[in-house]
Amino acid sequence: MGAGNGMTVDYRVLPPDVAERMARIKSRDVVLRVENLGKVFAQRGRETVALEDINMNVHRREFVCVVGPSGCGKSTLVRILAGLEQASSGRILVDDKPVDGPGPDRGMVFQKYTLFPWRTVCQNVMFGLEMAGISKDESRRQAMQWLQAIGLERFADSLPHQLSGGMQQRVAIARALAAQPRVLLMDEPFSALDAQTRVRMQTHLMEIWRKIDITIVFITHDLDEAIYLADRILVLKAHPGRMEEVIEVPLSRPRRAEQMTSAEFQATKAHLESLIHTPAEETADEFEGTEVPLLTLVTDVVE
Numbered sequence: 001m002g003a004g005n006g007m008t009v010d011y012r013v014l015p016p017d018v019a020e021r022m023a024r025i026k027s028r029d030v031v032l033r034v035e036n037l038g039k040v041f042a043q044r045g046r047e048t049v050a051l052e053d054i055n056m057n058v059h060r061r062e063f064v065c066v067v068g069p070s071g072c073g074k075s076t077l078v079r080i081l082a083g084l085e086q087a088s089s090g091r092i093l094v095d096d097k098p099v100d101g102p103g104p105d106r107g108m109v110f111q112k113y114t115l116f117p118w119r120t121v122c123q124n125v126m127f128g129l130e131m132a133g134i135s136k137d138e139s140r141r142q143a144m145q146w147l148q149a150i151g152l153e154r155f156a157d158s159l160p161h162q163l164s165g166g167m168q169q170r171v172a173i174a175r176a177l178a179a180q181p182r183v184l185l186m187d188e189p190f191s192a193l194d195a196q197t198r199v200r201m202q203t204h205l206m207e208i209w210r211k212i213d214i215t216i217v218f219i220t221h222d223l224d225e226a227i228y229l230a231d232r233i234l235v236l237k238a239h240p241g242r243m244e245e246v247i248e249v250p251l252s253r254p255r256r257a258e259q260m261t262s263a264e265f266q267a268t269k270a271h272l273e274s275l276i277h278t279p280a281e282e283t284a285d286e287f288e289g290t291e292v293p294l295l296t297l298v299t300d301v302v303e
């Protein structure tokens, strides 16, 4: 296991094949552009700056993960990108066109299973196609192709509740992709799944992504997941939610689970951990802050 050597490897040094790939990605068109994005929530006379001055360019067929501590604005960012929330400042462009609301150019996969429970698996995948005005027959044909691509054609006539959580998320991915978005936005899509299913889903997603023209923005709080999946990782920091660093992942593709023990992987993870306090540490910090008055109070009572 390479964890011991991890510290001797600099996460910023890309192996030649990865450097070449990064250069190729950066030479491609920018599909998603985020310019000076800010979001302020006003609630009961109090203002929370959820996001401040976020800038990013995501290139065609790039896989970008967004990580950061709890409350850094990850969900707010993805909701604004999806058009479900209005930005307070700045703008978002898809293929150089400003967007201001939901649209078929952005597909969305959420953490919780969001399939229509009364529609069969096939009817779920057909949904976006029918919405786009495609005939029922053609929608069914395309939906079946997608189900084949994700290996679930046998379940076309099943209802979502008859499928496991991982299978349901595969259908949700197929449903989002069937509508042929330019960008797929994924908000912690695998975090409700058990560890084994999760790794299988990550591999599965990368296989689909490799075969089609899709750009992915993937929100996660799992650092292993971010490193395993991403070309670049955008690290946000909290209060206000700002960009802390953008990391180019020094791992070759196609990714394999064995890479998780490589020195490059461990060095990247160690750096991410140094940037992001885990929730446990944050809780401990908060507790430390209140420790003295609490102890004083207890002492007072005892006396």
Ligand SMILES: Nc1ncnc2c1ncn2[C@@H]1O[C@H](COP(=O)(O)OP(=O)(O)OP(=O)(O)O)[C@@H](O)[C@H]1O
Pocket (backbone or CB within 6 Å): 041, 042, 043, 048, 049, 050, 068, 069, 070, 071, 072, 073, 074, 075, 076, 077, 221, 241
């Ligand atoms: N509707 C809202 N009204 C007021 N404040 C909000 C609202 N939504 C989010 N916030 C605040 O904005 C900040 C960012 O929240 P957000 O949920 O985007 O963070 P996050 O990084 O997704 O957190 P987590 O990882 O815990 O889900 C937080 O301080 C949060 O309290």
